[in-house]
Amino acid sequence: MDKTKILLLDDREENLLALKAILNRDDIAIYETTSANEALRIVWDNEIAVALVDVQMPGMDGFEFAETLASNPKTREILIVFVTAISKETTYAVRGLKSGAIDYLYKPLDPYITNAKVDALIRLSRSQREIREKNRLLENYATIVTNSPDIIATVDPETARILSINPSVHTILGLPPQSLVDTSMLDLLVDPLNSGLKEVLISRSYMEGQTIVTEDQFYGRLREPLWLELRIMFKNRLLFINLHNIEKRKAHERELVEAQAVAEKARKVKESFLANMSHEIRTPLNGILGIANLLDATELDSSQRNLLDMLTQSSGSLLNILNDILDISKMEEGKFSIIPQPTDLRNVGKSIMDLLKFKGDEKGISLGFYVDSKIPDCVMVDGMRLNQILMNLVGNAIKFTHQGSVNLRIEHDGLVENHHQIKFIVADSGIGISEKNIKNIFSEYGQASEETSHHYGGTGLGLTISKNLVKLMKGDLKVKSEVDRGSEFYFTFLLEEDAKTSQKAAVISFNDLPPFTDKKVLVAEDNPVNSLLIKKYLTTWKIATTMVVNGQEALDALAKSEYDLIILDSRMPVMDGFETARYIRNTLHLDVPILSLSATVLTEEVQEALQSGMNDTLSKPFQPAKLHEKIETLMYSLI
Template sequence: MSENSHDQEGEMNPLRNPSISHKLTAVMLFTAGIVLMLNMVVYITSDVLSYQASQQQRLQSMASILGANSTAAIQFRDADAAREILATLSTQPQVEAAIIYTLDGVPFARFLAAGNSLGQMDEFTLPDQARTINPGNSTPQGFTTWRHGPHIHLLQPISINHDRVLGSIHIIGSTKEINKRLFTLTLTALALVAATIVIAVLLSSRLQQIITKPLLNLLGTMESVARESNFSLRARHQSDDEVGKLVEGFNEMLAHVQERDKELEQHRSGLEELILLRTYELDAAINRFATVLNSIDSLIYVADMETHEVLFLNQAGKEVFGDVVGQLCWKSLQANQQGPCPFCTNDLLLDEQGQPTAPHSWETRNTITDRWYTLRDRAIPWDDGRMVRLEIANDISDLKQTQLDLQDAKERAESASQAKSEFLSRMSHEIRTPMNGIIGFTSLLRNTRLDETQADYLHTITISTKNLMAIIDDVLDFSRLESDKLTLEKIPFDLGELIDDVLMLLAPQAYAKGLELVKSIDPGVTSGLSGDPGRIRQVLLNLLGNAVKFTDQGSVVIRVEQGDAHSGGILLRITISDTGIGISEEQQQRLFQAFSQADSSITRRFGGSGLGLIIAKRLLELMGGDIRVESQAGKGSTFRISLQVDRGSLPARQITRLQGVHCLVYDHNPLIARQLIRQLQAWGAEAEQLQNPEALEQYQREDGSTLLLCGLDQQQSEELEFAQLLEQFSALDSARLVVLVNSTDNAQLQSLQQQGAALALAKVEPAASLLRKLERLLSQTGLAHEDEQNATSTHLLDNTRILLVDDNQINLMLTAALLRQHGAEVVEAKSGQEALDRYAEGAIDLIMMDMATPGISGAEVIGRLQQDSGTADFPPIIALTSKAATHQQRAFLEMGICDSLVKPFTPTELYQVIQRWMNNHA
């Protein structure tokens, strides 16, 4: 606290600076005065109130007597008598006036004392207080009093026998006696207070010595100790009260100080020896520290931040630059004479306020020594208070060279990897060309006359070719993913049709093992989508193919649900479950690693490249999704995938071609039955599920059932259960039986139709095909039309002239043979120029163009043909391309190409594309 604040506090507290004796006297006087004054105030107040009550009682007695004596005068209206009665008040000095009022409040008689302070009272009406006491002829209400100025007023009713009120009497008294008594008491109290103060001062001067004398003795001892620095002095102990305890505490403090003084003297005597010892130890530590610094391989030096003078340099630095302590660092490092040392970084070591910043690290190459250094520097205070720069430099030339070598090796490895990926991508066309020939000519050979052994050999060749093609596709896809050259398409597609195609492709393998293929798709999810159907098909084919491959009994189920929708897109959640061999937790850890499978024995047992799942995972990640697996060894597996697709430009298709048709559905697997019911209801039919075949009897008496769709497994379709079903069904005249079985064998399907089924189909029959066949069945045409179509399918290209362009002789021969097999006239060309010449020879109905022709490219050929012929009646163009070029679909459409075929393609794919565009062109 400052001196000014102490002065202000002293002015506010007058008892702060006086002596203790004065303070004690002031406290005693103040206490006695306050107590005495409070007593006097209470006494005076009590006496005045008592005197005032006595005066009021006297006035009330006078009013009662005068009122009783005035009843006759009021009754007989004798004012003189009333005045004589009031005149008796002249003997009462405290009464100044009295008035008698009639019952209506009019003054009747009055008395005015001599020397009163009220005046003549010529007009004196009944006061307002009388109106509350005398409200008409009521009974008496008692008296009331009040004060007004220096007077006391009393108003009392006049009544006869305390029953009937005749009027009222008003007496006015003086307060002079009360004031005189109050003044006398006040003077007496003040005299008593003055006498008390005098007595208190005399007593306090004697009594305070009991407290002040020991304190003054203690103060004298304290002043002697402070003046003489003699800590052996002691204050005299005179009592056991608080002052005595204070004396004891002071004496104990002096004893402690005396003891400390002795210890300090002893310590001071040995301090010089201790300083010498510590100085020796410090010199030894400095020498050891210098030894450590000199043994470090790092260059450590200290330089003045303003003059750049070297203040310290360890041995490692001296070996490089010599002993240059005391020289300028730019000279000592033999750097450029025109500038400072390249190591100096003062601007980075201090902030704007001149305070040291955090340590700064950097790398530099010294042009003098031709070595690389990593430096760490900071500003530190020197022993004389100035700021210096501490620098630690490490020679990293060898490490730098190693990094350069590693970077060079990395670039070479990346270049080699890039070359490998580009090589595999370029080899796609070269690898597929002979594979296309093998697959195509094997298909043609299958249609020739073969004995049983040759047919078996051909079947083995077909399976081996497909397996080899799958491995090649995996390797090529993986190389594209590794080189980031795989792009996704954005084209409209129907997910339901895509799943149907995959299940139809896997059905022969699954049904051969007795497996059930089940799909469960939320309504409205599959159509109206946009994405890359080829890559989605690849993922589903891999996962469903693995499920079928690794499951020996039970079922494989695919479920499709719609997740959260977002702006312009949809999240699809697809679950694929099987009852196969399962995957242990340890095997799951390496499940998505390239060229690996859950168990090495799986490769030997089931085959495969080990790339399928990693490719599926990478593709899903490209489509904004992921893949998870839940499995236990021996209990099957569940793969959960998600992927982002866009909403297609075309709205979801609403097909109601079965409107009004009533269908009964039975299948021992409720998932299959529910999915079939949802599909039929989406087509407009009324579908109902049968819990068991026996429930069919309740419909024998009902009309309107048009179709009965009954799902059977292979065993049920081969035994007596099918005959029993036909017997139960025979009572339904208007219905038609459609049998759905776990088989794609045409012979078995035809056998079921021969036994009485109107239609026999595989359970995985694509939805579009099922709808078409049900419509034909309902229109009474059956499948005759379809049989006729199949019978004439070998002549679907009659009178069609096709220009086929391919630079590979094998592909040219194969495609031409497949086209001629269906009646087409094929015009062959091996180059772009030859294609231009052949097109000029005559009318062409269809052009099939290899986009990688030598010389003039396929795109340039198409451009010239369109330019020469114009757009009117120009034939459809189908591009023949490798899988690596599927991302060019949009470019093909811009060039006027109607469709494309990816090599190798199957004969069915070839005929479907040609027939679609020939029908449209027609």
């Protein structure tokens, strides 16, 4: 395979040396320079696939360089990754993405993350190149089909006898036209008994001036079958038949099938990238949240408690951003599910306002919450998604309000065919949105203006997610706003009343969860921090725990002892969780319960876990109580 050409652009030689050392591989050809102008010459003369570009450089900076590449058809397909040591604020990320980059690497560079991202970009570049080449082939076939001359013939509808035929028959079928006059057109068909033309003749389905379209295979040169499209018109007691060579179109259709396969491959590349991204972020995030759980169970002074709260809040924000990105991907592919469940709207609203109260207190603004008394105690709605929508809207309102108030109102707008029409309103006295900028706020990564993005930060994904979620739940998120007077976001759902009462789960410390009696669990987890956390949880619950770092070590442990439960990380070196589970089920024939730990939340990975023989899955980051619940279910319910 040809080497993938990668450009390294950095104004400092030592940074280029560091990048070259990380990317020193046989499958990569590296072009390096400290000059943006020299880099432009390199990309013009060479088919560069990926460019790793420093953001801050004298003269032309990284953003301007990326914009220059994006503006030229010859270079706009280059995949650009910014390498930077500057702030990770969303302002820089959004500007970078708008200038043409698709990702960031932050200094000091992690060799494993850098190589993983470059690998993903190389695969993506190759897939995109294949798609472009296939598209060019398809366009060529379409041109050939469109410009092909057609056979034109007049035929006796009673006998199918050819009365006249033009010279194109010689070009297409290799038959001299004069030899075909007075012969039956059915004699030219590969399968006259099952032909579309014969069906037309027998059924006499034609009417004066009406065109009938069918397809048949004809004998071409050297008696090879050739597909022709027949456009048949009955006029003046004759059949006028236009025969168009569609072999090219058939080939085009075959190419389309192949192109679809290429597109499917590109889709899988995207899924793989999302899975890798999710895994790379969720694995350390699980460690951060897990350590926060361990710290929460210790004696802390007020200062330490505040720091722990900020750590938990920041980790939660990062998790929300990651979930937003994955949610958008699921929505684009139509894989996003809305699951109505019995829900108490009062609990949903109160929980959100209680959770965000400290943010309001920090800014000195009041938070108000009102629920119409006519709203039932329990309705059928996807409470988790509703909570996500309202959390985004109320959080946004607090962010853009400096004084005054933010209010969440849930109003009853009457009954429609036994369904309650319920309106959700989030109103604030914040900075407001100008009429010309309102159209931007629901777009992906969009905000009211660049100034708003600079001053307030944020990914711009929250309102996009909320808009799409409301639409999936049969509503429409709208906004009314006036600059310096505040904004009001609102939507309406038709919800069915439910007689059940929703229950809000209490948050329980892992120390307070009940222990297990005489249970042995085998855990395969290669990440040392996550391994430490899981062992801490299990030993606290009085479980005899054996820890290993890959699937092969898990199989070795199974050869020496029996266990009540096996917990397998899905991605491990040597032998991953899926392969290990299949070996346990198909070769060892053990029915011991298996729980999959995964750092991705993609449906495909969950399905693969279940198909490999695992009984259940748990996504990182997880709460200890959820792990306890899964263990209890698997060890006792599956007996």
